[in-house]
Amino acid sequence: xxxxxxxxxxxxxxxxxxxxxxxxxxxxxxxxxxxxxxxxxxxxxxxxxxxxxxxxxxxxxxxxxxxxxxxxxxxxxxxxxxxxxxxxxxxxxxxxxxxxxxxxxxxxxxxxxxxxxxxxxxxxxxxxxxxxxxxxxxxxxxxxxxxxxxxxxxxxxxxxxxxxxxxxxxxxxxxxxx
Amino acid sequence: xxxxxxxxxxxxxxxxxxxxxxxxxxxxxxxxxxxxxxxxxxxxxxxxxxxxxxxxxxxxxxxxxxxxxxxxxxxxxxxxxxxxxxxxxxxxxxxxxxxxxxxxxxxxxxxxxxxxxxxxxxxxxxxxxxxxxxxxxxxxxxxxxxxxxxxxxxxxxxxxxxxxxxxxxxxxxxxxxxxxxxxxxxxxxxxxxxxxxxxxxxxxxxxxxxxxxxxxxxxxxxxxxxxxxxxxxxxxxxxxxxxxxxxxxxxxxxxxxxxxxxxxxxxxxxxxxxxxxxxxxxxxxxxxxxxxxxxxxxxxxxxxxxxxxxxxxxxxxxxxxxxxxxxxxxxxxxxxxxxxxxxxxxxxxxxxxxxxxxxxxxxxxxxxxxxxxxxxxxxxxxxxxxxxxxxxxxxxxxxxxxxxxxxxxxxxxxxxxxxxxxxxxxxxxxxxxxxxxxxxxxxxxxxxxxxxxxxxxxxxxxxxxxxxxxxxxxxxxxxxxxxxxxxxxxxxxxxxxxxxxxxxxxxxxxxxxxxxxxxxxxxxxxxxxxxxxxxxxxxxxxxxxxxxxxxxxxxxxxxxxxxxxxxxxxxxxxxxxxxxxxxxxxxxx
Ligand SMILES: Cc1ncc(C[n+]2csc(CCOP(=O)(O)OP(=O)(O)O)c2C)c(N)n1
Numbered sequence: 001x002x003x004x005x006x007x008x009x010x011x012x013x014x015x016x017x018x019x020x021x022x023x024x025x026x027x028x029x030x031x032x033x034x035x036x037x038x039x040x041x042x043x044x045x046x047x048x049x050x051x052x053x054x055x056x057x058x059x060x061x062x063x064x065x066x067x068x069x070x071x072x073x074x075x076x077x078x079x080x081x082x083x084x085x086x087x088x089x090x091x092x093x094x095x096x097x098x099x100x101x102x103x104x105x106x107x108x109x110x111x112x113x114x115x116x117x118x119x120x121x122x123x124x125x126x127x128x129x130x131x132x133x134x135x136x137x138x139x140x141x142x143x144x145x146x147x148x149x150x151x152x153x154x155x156x157x158x159x160x161x162x163x164x165x166x167x168x169x170x171x172x173x174x175x176x177x178x
Numbered sequence: 179x180x181x182x183x184x185x186x187x188x189x190x191x192x193x194x195x196x197x198x199x200x201x202x203x204x205x206x207x208x209x210x211x212x213x214x215x216x217x218x219x220x221x222x223x224x225x226x227x228x229x230x231x232x233x234x235x236x237x238x239x240x241x242x243x244x245x246x247x248x249x250x251x252x253x254x255x256x257x258x259x260x261x262x263x264x265x266x267x268x269x270x271x272x273x274x275x276x277x278x279x280x281x282x283x284x285x286x287x288x289x290x291x292x293x294x295x296x297x298x299x300x301x302x303x304x305x306x307x308x309x310x311x312x313x314x315x316x317x318x319x320x321x322x323x324x325x326x327x328x329x330x331x332x333x334x335x336x337x338x339x340x341x342x343x344x345x346x347x348x349x350x351x352x353x354x355x356x357x358x359x360x361x362x363x364x365x366x367x368x369x370x371x372x373x374x375x376x377x378x379x380x381x382x383x384x385x386x387x388x389x390x391x392x393x394x395x396x397x398x399x400x401x402x403x404x405x406x407x408x409x410x411x412x413x414x415x416x417x418x419x420x421x422x423x424x425x426x427x428x429x430x431x432x433x434x435x436x437x438x439x440x441x442x443x444x445x446x447x448x449x450x451x452x453x454x455x456x457x458x459x460x461x462x463x464x465x466x467x468x469x470x471x472x473x474x475x476x477x478x479x480x481x482x483x484x485x486x487x488x489x490x491x492x493x494x495x496x497x498x499x500x501x502x503x504x505x506x507x508x509x510x511x512x513x514x515x516x517x518x519x520x521x522x523x524x525x526x527x528x529x530x531x532x533x534x535x536x537x538x539x540x541x542x543x544x545x546x547x548x549x550x551x552x553x554x555x556x557x558x559x560x561x562x563x564x565x566x567x568x569x570x571x572x573x574x575x576x577x578x579x580x581x582x583x584x585x586x587x588x589x590x591x592x593x594x595x596x597x598x599x600x601x602x603x604x605x606x607x608x609x610x611x612x613x614x615x616x617x618x619x620x621x622x623x624x625x626x627x628x629x630x631x632x633x634x635x636x637x638x639x640x641x642x643x644x645x646x647x648x649x650x651x652x653x654x655x656x657x658x659x660x661x662x663x664x665x666x667x668x669x670x671x672x673x674x675x676x677x678x679x680x681x682x683x684x685x686x687x688x689x690x691x692x693x694x695x696x697x698x699x700x701x702x703x704x705x706x707x708x709x710x711x712x713x714x715x716x717x718x719x720x721x722x723x724x725x726x727x728x729x730x731x732x733x734x735x736x737x738x739x740x741x742x743x744x745x746x747x748x749x750x751x752x753x754x755x756x757x758x759x760x761x762x763x764x765x766x767x
C-alpha cells in the first residue's frame with residue numbers, strides 16, 4: 001500500500017550530494033513531494049528531509065541505495081505518525097482586499113495566520129501548518145486575488161526519545177577507537 | 179569540539195582517519211600536483227597503469243616521464259581499452275587497476291569501462307585531466323562535467339581543483355575502491371591543480387565516518403542459518419564473485435565439504451571452485467547448466483554466497499526458488515532483499531561469515547540429492563553437451579574449440595571472454611583449477627571488453643597463460659588494441675570464433691523473431707591480413723582436421739597469437755531460459 005513517508009538523510013557536507021540523492025529517486029521512478037535541506041545540529045553534517053508517497057518495501061530499498069553513497073551517513077524512514085512536522089506558506093494579496101471589508105482579516109484570525117508585511121499595494125500573509133491546512137487557506141484567500149503563493153518543503157522532528165543518528169555516531173566512534 | 183549535538187555530549191570523530199605508522203606517512207616536501215599524483219600512486223602500491231595522454235592531463239604525463247622507472251604506463255589505443263585493461267589487471271590480481279585519461283572526449287570514452295567496473299564490482303581508480311579551474315562551467319575546449327556524468331556509475335568520484343587536495347582525495351579513492359564491495363572511483367583533476375606546488379605528505383586512509391565497508395554478521399543470525407542448514411534436505415549453494423573478492427575460496431571449500439551441499443556458480447563466481455570438485459554442479463542462469471537451474475525450484479534451502487540474484491540468474495523471480503528458504507551472505511546492505519527476500523540475511527564479508535557458519539553446522543552428506551544433479555548432467559550430456567563437444571556435422575562448433583583449447587593449457591589458463599555466444603560457451607566448457615581465472619563482463623555485458631581486458635590480465639599475471647575467446651563482432655569493437663599488444667609485446671592467446679554473425683543476437687532472432695535476421699550478418703574483413711598488419715602471428719582454421727595443430731602452435735608460441743576459427747554460422751547456445759520465463763522452463767534444444 002502506498003503511503004506518505006518522511007525520510008531524514010544525514011550526509012557529509014560535500015558538493016553534489018543533493019544530486020546524488022535525487023538520482024536514486026529518479027532511477028526508481030519515485031516522485032519527491034517535498035524536499036528541505038539544511039545543516040544539522042552536528043557541525044559538518046547536513047540533513048535532508050524528503051517527503052514521498054510509496055510502499056514500505058520500495059522505500060526501504062530506496063533508503064539502502066541512498067545509504068550506499070559514500071558520503072551519506074545514514075537515512076531514516078518515518079511514517080506519518082512517527083514525526084511532528086510543519087510547513088510554511090506565504091500568500092501575497094492586494095492590500096485593497098483587506099480594506100474592502102473584514103473577510104480577509106477574519107480568515108487570518110481563523111486560520112491562525114499572520115501578516116508579515118503590508119504596503120499600500122500588497123500584503124504578505126504567512127501561515128504554518130500541514131499541507132492540507134495551508135492549502136485550505138489558499139482556497140479561501142484565492143477569491144480575494146492571491147497574486148503569489150509559495151509553500152516550503154517539510155521540516156520534521158521524530159518522536160523518538162533520542163535522535164537515532166546520535167547512537168549511530170557514538171557506536172561508530174567506539175568502533176574506531178577500538 | 180563543543181557543537182550542540184543532539185542528545186549526545188560530544189562527537190569527536192573526524193570525517194575520516196588516516197594511518198599513522200611511519201612507513202605509511204611520507205616526509206613532507208614541496209612538489210607539484212602532478213608529481214604528487216605519482217607519489218600517491220606509489221604510496222598505494224601501484225606499479226602499472228593504462229592510459230592515453232592529452233592536453234588537460236599533460237602535466238601528469240610529464241611527471242610520469244621522470245617516474246617511468248617505478249611506474250609503468252601502457253599506452254592503449256582508445257580510452258575504453260585503458261579502463262578494460264585496468265579491470266582485467268584488477269580481476270586477476272585483486273589489486274586496484276589504474277586508468278589515466280585526459281578531459282572531454284577521453285573521459286567520455288572511458289565511461290563504458292567505468293560502468294562495467296561498477297556493475298562487476300571491480301576496483302579501479304580512473305584519473306582524468308580537467309580544464310583549468312577558472313574555465314570550469316564555461317563550456318571551455320574539451321570541458322565536460324565528468325563528475326556529473328560518472329556519478330551514477332562510480333562508487334565515489336571527486337573533482338580536485340587544488341593541489342593540496344590531491345593526497346587526501348587519492349587516499350580516499352584507493353580506500354573506497356578496494357574496501358567493502360569494490361568498485362570504480364573517478365578523480366577529475368584540473369590542470370592548475372596539476373601545475374600548482376604545495377607541501378606534499380601522504381597518509382593512507384584508515385576509515386571514513388560515513389562509510390562502513392564491512393558489517394559483521396550477528397551471531398544469532400549465524401546460528402539461525404546453521405539450524406536451517408542442518409534441517410535442509412535439499413540445500414543448494416550459489417557461489418558468486420563475493421567469494422573471489424573476499425579471498426574466501428578455502429573457507430567455501432571447508433563449508434561445502436563439511437555440509438555436503440552441492441554448489442553452483444554465477445558467471446562471476448566461476449573458478450572460485452575447481453571445475454572437477456565433486457560438489458561443483460555447474461553454472462546458473464540463462465545459459466547455465468540444466469541441473470542447477472531446474473533444481474533451484476526443488477531445493478528447500480538456497481544459500482546465496484556473495485552473489486546478488488541478478489535477473490540473468492533468477493529469470494522470473496516470482497517463479498524462482500519457489501520451495502526454498504533463502505540464506506543470503508552478502509557484503510553490500512543494498513543487495514539484501516533487493517531482488518529476493520532473504521529469510522536469513524548474513525551481512526558481512528564471506529571470508530568472516532563462512533568459517534563462523536562452518537563451525538556451527540553439523541557434518542552432513544547429501545549424496546542422494548547430489549545424485550539428482552548428476553542425473554540432470556547425464557541428460558544434458560546426452561542431449562546437448564556430447565553433440566557440442568564432438569559434433570557430427572562438418573562445421574566446427576564453438577564448444578569443441580573451447581574444450582580443446584582448455585585441455586591444451588592443461589585446464590589451468592586464465593580465460594578472458596568478450597560478450598556473446600562465445601562467452602556463454604567459454605564459461606560453460608572452459609575448465610579451471612585455480613581461482614581468479616575468469617575475466618568476463620558479467621553485469622554490463624560489454625562487447626569490446628575482451629581484447630583490452632586480456633592485455634590487463636596478462637600484464638597482471640605474466641606467469642600464467644591468458645586465453646581470450648572473442649566473436650567477430652566484439653573483436654572489431656576494440657580491434658585497435660592489437661596495436662597495444664604489438665607495442666607492449668603482450669603474449670595473449672586470442673581465439674577468434676568467427677561465425678560471420680552477431681551470433682547471440684542472431685540466435686534470439688531465430689528463436690523469438692521468426693528468423694528475421696535484421697542487421698546481424700557481418701561481412702567481415704580478412705582477419706589474417708589484419709593480424710599481419712599488426713605483426714600478430716596467426717592461423718586460420720576452417721577444417722576440424724587442422725584444429726589440434728593450430729591449437730598446439732598457439733599454445734607453444736612465445737608471444738601473442740591469433741587463432742581464427744571459422745565456426746558454424748548458425749549455431750545456438752543451449753540450454754536456454756527464454757527471457758521472462760521461469761528457470762524451470764529451461765530449454766535443452
Ligand atoms: C557494446 C555492445 N553493443 C551491443 C551489444 C548487444 N550484443 C550482445 S551479444 C551481441 C553479438 C555478439 O556477436 P559476436 O561478437 O560476433 O559474438 P558471438 O555472439 O557471435 O559469439 C550483441 C550485438 C552488447 N552486448 N554490447
